[in-house]
Structure formats: C-alpha cells, structure tokens
Amino acid sequence: xxxxxxxxxxxxxxxxxxxxxxxxxxxxxxxxxxxxxxxxxxxxxxxxxxxxxxxxxxxxxxxxxxxxxxxxxxxxxxxxxxxxxxxxxxxxxxxxxxxxxxxxxxxxxxxxxxxxxxxxxxxxxxxxxxxxxxxxxxxxxxxxxxxxxxxxxxxxxxxxxxxxxxxxxxxxxxxxxxxxxxxxxxxxxxxxxxxxxxxxxxxxxxxxxxxxxxxxxxxxxxxxxxxxxxxxxxxxxxxxxxxxxxxxxxxxxxxxxxxxxxxxxxxxxxxxxxxxxxxxxxxxxxxxxxxxxxxxxxxxxxxxxxxxxxxxxxxxxxxxxxxxxxxxxxxx
Amino acid sequence: xxxxxxxxxxxxxxxxxxxxxxxxxxxxxxxxxxxxxxxxxxxxxxxxxxxxxxxxxxxxxxxxxxxxxxxxxxxxxxxxxxxxxxxxxxxxxxxxxxxxxxxxxxxxxxxxxxxxxxxxxxxxxxxxxxxxxxxxxxxxxxxxxxxxxxxxxxxxxxxxxxxxxxxxxxxxxxxxxxxxxxxxxxxxxxxxxxxxxxxxxxxxxxxxxxxxxxxxxxxxxxxxxxxxxxxxxxxxxxxxxxxxxxxxxxxxxxxxxxxxxxxxxxxxxxxxxxxxxxxxxxxxxxxxxxxxxxxxxxxxxxxxxxxxxxxxxxxxxxxxxxxxxxxxxxxx
Numbered sequence: 001x002x003x004x005x006x007x008x009x010x011x012x013x014x015x016x017x018x019x020x021x022x023x024x025x026x027x028x029x030x031x032x033x034x035x036x037x038x039x040x041x042x043x044x045x046x047x048x049x050x051x052x053x054x055x056x057x058x059x060x061x062x063x064x065x066x067x068x069x070x071x072x073x074x075x076x077x078x079x080x081x082x083x084x085x086x087x088x089x090x091x092x093x094x095x096x097x098x099x100x101x102x103x104x105x106x107x108x109x110x111x112x113x114x115x116x117x118x119x120x121x122x123x124x125x126x127x128x129x130x131x132x133x134x135x136x137x138x139x140x141x142x143x144x145x146x147x148x149x150x151x152x153x154x155x156x157x158x159x160x161x162x163x164x165x166x167x168x169x170x171x172x173x174x175x176x177x178x179x180x181x182x183x184x185x186x187x188x189x190x191x192x193x194x195x196x197x198x199x200x201x202x203x204x205x206x207x208x209x210x211x212x213x214x215x216x217x218x219x220x221x222x223x224x225x226x227x228x229x230x231x232x233x234x235x236x237x238x239x240x241x242x243x244x245x246x247x248x249x250x251x252x253x254x255x256x257x258x259x260x261x262x263x264x265x266x267x268x269x270x271x272x273x274x275x276x277x278x279x280x281x282x283x284x285x286x287x288x289x290x291x292x293x294x295x296x297x298x299x300x301x302x303x304x305x306x307x308x309x310x311x312x313x314x315x316x317x318x319x320x321x322x323x324x325x326x327x328x329x330x331x332x
Numbered sequence: 333x334x335x336x337x338x339x340x341x342x343x344x345x346x347x348x349x350x351x352x353x354x355x356x357x358x359x360x361x362x363x364x365x366x367x368x369x370x371x372x373x374x375x376x377x378x379x380x381x382x383x384x385x386x387x388x389x390x391x392x393x394x395x396x397x398x399x400x401x402x403x404x405x406x407x408x409x410x411x412x413x414x415x416x417x418x419x420x421x422x423x424x425x426x427x428x429x430x431x432x433x434x435x436x437x438x439x440x441x442x443x444x445x446x447x448x449x450x451x452x453x454x455x456x457x458x459x460x461x462x463x464x465x466x467x468x469x470x471x472x473x474x475x476x477x478x479x480x481x482x483x484x485x486x487x488x489x490x491x492x493x494x495x496x497x498x499x500x501x502x503x504x505x506x507x508x509x510x511x512x513x514x515x516x517x518x519x520x521x522x523x524x525x526x527x528x529x530x531x532x533x534x535x536x537x538x539x540x541x542x543x544x545x546x547x548x549x550x551x552x553x554x555x556x557x558x559x560x561x562x563x564x565x566x567x568x569x570x571x572x573x574x575x576x577x578x579x580x581x582x583x584x585x586x587x588x589x590x591x592x593x594x595x596x597x598x599x600x601x602x603x604x605x606x607x608x609x610x611x612x613x614x615x616x617x618x619x620x621x622x623x624x625x626x627x628x629x630x631x632x633x634x635x636x637x638x639x640x641x642x643x644x645x646x647x648x649x650x651x652x653x654x655x656x657x658x659x660x661x662x663x664x
Contacts (some may be wrong), residue, residue: 001612039419056372057431087371099389152484280333
C-alpha cells in the first residue's frame with residue numbers, strides 16, 4: 001500500500017504548491033527574509049520605538065457555499081484578506097503578513113489557484129506579504145465539493161498609537177463608511193432566505209440588483225485600510241461591522257456609562273439587504289444584528305473632527321452619536 | 333426569520349467562547365497587551381537588536397478522524413501547538429503567540445472546550461500565549477461529527493541567530509530525537525491500513541502496543557523546544573520530520589552538492605510503525621517518506637558537537653551523515 005492509495009497524491013499537490021509559491025512571492029515586501037519551502041516564514045520587524053504586533057484569525061464562513069454554487073473561486077481570497085486587514089485596522093495596525101489555511105477534498109487545481117490569486121491580489125493591494133499557508137487535502141473530512149478557507153494576519157502598530165476605545169466619550173459622532181454588500185457575514189441567514197425559502201438561484205436576476213444574485217452575494221469584502229490609515233490619529237474608535245452586526249461590534253468597544261444611538265434613517269440599506277429582509281420577513285433588529293446593512297466600518301470621532309473625516313472619505317456619513325447611558329447600542 | 337433559524341445560535345456559541353477566553357488568558361505572558369474580545373490580539377515585540385518574526389500555519393489533518401472515532405478531544409490541541417512550535421524551532425525561533433481555527437457543525441461544547449484545553453496546556457508548557465482564534469459553526473460545510481482544527485504560530489529570533497541550513501557541510505552528523513508516535517502526519521495511510529484493510533478498531537488491543545490502538549494513534553505530538561533551545565548555537569540545521577518524512581523534510585534543507593545518508597538500522601522503529609508496515613505491506617521507502625518512524629526531529633551538527641548534543645538530549649542518537657553528492661536523501 002502506498003500513501004497515494006490512501007487518497008493523498010503528494011506529487012499532484014506539489015505542482016499546485018509550486019504555482020502557489022510563485023503567487024506568494026509576488027506579494028513579498030522587503031522585510032520578508034524567507035524563501036518559500038522552509039518550515040516557517042521570516043519577516044523582520046520594522047524599526048519602531050515600541051512595536052506591538054496585532055494578530056487576528058478568521059474564516060470566510062458560508063460565503064464559501066455561495067462561491068461553490070457559482071463555481072467562482074477568485075473572490076473568497078480577497079474576502080478573507082480584507083476582512084482580516086479591517087479587523088486589525090480597528091486597533092490602529094497596518095498589515096505585515098498573512099497566512100492562509102485551505103482545506104478541501106478534491107478542489108480542482110484551477111480552483112485552488114483562483115483562491116490563492118485572490119489572496120495575492122488583496123495582499124498586494126495593501127502591502128501585506130502572503131508569506132505562507134497550508135493547503136490540506138482531506139477527503140475523509142470534506143465532502144467532494146466542500147472546502148474551507150481561513151486566514152491569519154499579523155500587523156504592527158507603535159504602542160502609543162494603538163487605538164484605545166477608552167477614548168470614546170459621550171458626544172462623539174459615529175461615521176459610517178459604505179460596504180459593497182454582505183462582506184463576510186450573515187450568509188447562513190441570507191442563504192436560508194434567498195435559496196431555501198424564496199427558492200431563488202445564484203443565476204437569478206432580480207429587479208434592483210445590478211448583477212445576478214450569486215454575483216451580488218460574492219462582491220468581495222472591501223478593505224478600509226487606504227481611506228482610514230491617514231486618519232487614525234483623529235479617531236477615538238473603529239468598529240468593523242461583522243458577525244453580530246451593529247450591536248456586538250460597537251458594544252464591546254464602549255466604556256462604562258457610554259452608549260450609542262444609531263439612526264437607521266441616516267442611510268438607505270443596500271438593495272441586497274432590503275431583498276433579504278423582505279423575502280425573509282426578518283425583523284429590523286435582527287437585520288442590524290446580523291448584517292452591515294451597507295455600512296461596513298464605523299468610526300467614532302470628536303465633533304471637531306467630523307468634517308475633516310467626512311471630507312476625506314467618499315460616501316462616509318454621520319449615522320449616530322455616543323451618549324451618556326448604560327443601554328449599550330440602540331438602533332432607532 | 334431569525335439568524336438562529338438558519339442553524340447558528342450566537343448566544344450558545346457566546347457561552348462557550350467565554351470559557352475559551354478564560355483558558356486563553358491563563359496562557360498570557362507579560363508581553364500580551366490585549367483583553368480578549370477586541371478585533372485583534374496585541375503582543376509587544378521583545379527587545380532585540382534585529383528581531384525577526386517566524387510564522388507558520390498548519391492543520392492537524394486526519395488525526396482528527398481518529399479523535400472523533402475515540403470520542404476524545406483533549407489531545408489534538410496539543411498536537412497542533414507542538415507541531416507548530418517544532419516547525420518554527422527549526423529556524424531558531426522560540427514561540428511568542430498562537431491562534432487557532434476550529435470549524436465544525438455541532439461539536440458538543442465539552443468537545444470544543446477539550447480542544448481548547450489542549451491548546452492551552454501546550455501553550456503554557458512552552459511559554460506561548462494563546463492570544464486568539466476563531467470557532468466557526470458551519471453545518472452547511474461540515475457533517476454532523478466532523479470538524480477541522482488549524483493553528484497559526486508566530487515566534488521570534490534574533491536575525492543573526494537564525495538557523496541557516498547553508499551551514500550544512502559534508503561530514504556533518506545527523507542526530508535523531510525520538511518521537512512518541514505518528515505525531516501529526518501519515519494518518520490517511522495509517523487509517524486505510526489499520527481500519528479499512530486490517531479491520532481493526534480504535535478499541536483494539538494489539539500485542540506490542542502499550543495502549544489501545546486508538547490511544548496509541550492519539551499520542552500527542554512531542555514538543556522539541558525544551559531539549560533543543562539550549563543547543564541552537566551548536567546546530568547547523570534542524571528538520572522536523574512531518575509530511576514527506578525523512579526525504580522531503582531533509583532534502584529541502586540541503587545545500588548544493590551535499591546529500592545525506594540515513595542508516596535505518598541505527599534505531600528500531602516504534603511498534604506502531606512496524607504494525608502499519610506489516611499489515612499494509614508498505615514498502616520501506618514509502619514508510620520513511622510518510623512517517624517519522626520514531627524520530628520526530630533530526631539535527632545536523634559538526635562532528636565536534638556530536639557528544640555534547642547526544643549527552644544533553646535523552647534518547648537521541650546518531651542516525652546518519654552528510655556527504656558530498658547530489659543524490660539528496662538516501663535511507664539505507
């Protein structure tokens with residue numbers, strides 16, 4: 001008996017891995033020391049007074065199911081990189097490097113490469129080096145067309161520039177920056193409503209949507225790095241609106257006796273969210289607890305900074321206010 | 333329709349996550365700045381002249397299937413942490429922090445906690461901080477009892493102390509350090525042979541094995557950090573014997589015109605490997621290409637360092653030699 005009789009063909013995997021290595025190399029910044037193929041990836045720490053690493057790990061979630069239904073694998077890599085970049089950006093960090101974990105059963109080499117091309121593109125766009133990763137073929141865990149994609153990011157920030165949400169005070173203004181769709185959360189509910197309950201298909205064309213339903217759902221997670229990075233010194237807190245929506249992601253930042261009120265009338269949710277709410281008869285609160293509703297990042301700033309921030313980020317707008325109180329987050 | 337109708341109960345997950353957070357906190361070293369629950373984890377960079385980060389990502393692989401068959405979840409966390417620690421150790425790095433990715437369908441909270449307890453134990457044992465992770469419940473991707481576990485590690489090494497395998501020269505001695513079993517690779521072949529072909533069960537008791545077959549297969553991956561760390565300055569190269577066995581893991585380190593000869597008679601493979609080979613009629617070369625055969629880490633040292641290294645690592649022994657040549661790795 002040979003290893004490949006057990007369903008794992010090391011040499012076929014090796015071919016794909018060589019092409020993956022080429023994509024990874026295209027993302028390397030000057031701080032990366034390693035050649036691909038060692039047991040670990042080497043990255044110098046940039047010169048700083050008191051450098052602090054900021055790390056985060058996340059998966060794409062069941063947006064992967066939509067990718068599979070569409071047979072389209074070039075967007076989910078962008079999703080996980082940009083999701084991760086936004087997460088560490090909330091602490092004031094810029095990205096250093098990223099590693100991916102892809103697990104599957106028998107994804108075609110072209111699909112694997114499309115995933116990695118997405119990772120590489122998003123990394124290059126944000127000066128983040130894709131320094132490593134693992135591609136695991138496990139037919140005993142994953143069904144033939146299923147796969148999973150997770151990512152791990154490390155960024156860096158000067159210690160005294162860490163965004164510390166304790167700066168939030170009553171009176172702060174909440175500014176939302178638009179999303180381009182669901183980004184990377186809420187897909188379990190969205191799929192139940194759209195595909196199971198309303199019996200739509202990924203190829204369905206729906207009035208009000210510029211693309212097929214599948215393409216609309218696969219719009220890649222937007223990175224907020226470029227618009228937000230120059231403003232970090234002016235911001236009291238950032239909330240990345242992911243799983244848990246406006247409630248959980250803002251509530252966990254709030255200091256004692258500060259709460260926020262978000263005015264849902266201050267922006268019109270993207271058509272895809274209105275469609276999900278209508279077809280699923282989903283209560284308003286559940287929508288704002290599950291989805292970003294068209295605002296993927298929320299900044300909290302002192303009133304004196306409001307115009308400067310609004311003026312430098314296209315599409316941004318005031319969506320609420322911090323107030324005295326212990327109610328947490330109220331969406332009215 | 334509510335989010336929990338889609339099969340994802342956020343509040344049930346939150347309860348488990350709070351207990352996970354407690355385990356994570358127990359691993360924190362003084363360099364960790366963050367409280368659990370932010371969008372990222374904060375870790376100060378230790379003071380060094382030219383610090384280099386060493387990162388690695390890997391999964392447990394189908395050892396997870398054995399854990400599921402045994403209904404035992406407290407070892408796989410140890411596996412992925414120690415596997416990762418060994419990987420970055422080969423470059424001379426000591427661990428700073430670790431993040432985990434657990435994906436599942438409906439693992440019991442007790443199983444999830446057992447996994448995380450294993451992660452926490454292994455992290456504490458190696459002064460590695462478990463600073464974050466993601467637990468994703470995805471019934472649409474994972475079958476009811478399946479799950480996946482991957483990990484990401486970041487370690488640190490002073491730039492001039494990076495173990496650079498180009499130090500290897502003909503004449504170097506190969507020293508093996510014992511493993512405690514398969515560690516974290518070769519499980520696809522092992523399961524095919526033991527469970528499918530030979531029809532054994534995880535509860536089977538086999539002559540020559542001190543434990544049931546399942547317990548033998550679940551022996552946790554050994555960390556080589558403590559024995560190897562004090563010797564790093566004396567070592568030309570380290571190979572962690574994982575997927576690809578003695579061939580791939582040593583070959584990728586070798587400089588031009590240096591090859592190695594490994595004498596398989598120099599140690600007796602652990603009983604579990606002899607059992608797999610016998611029941612599966614697996615050729616010798618395939619065994620040494622797939623498994624660690626009882627030697628989980630191979631050090632390459634100058635002859636003058638041999639006795640010092642052998643004397644300070646219990647169980648270590650000479651298993652081969654580096655020679656002039658371009659044949660790569662030969663196991664004879």
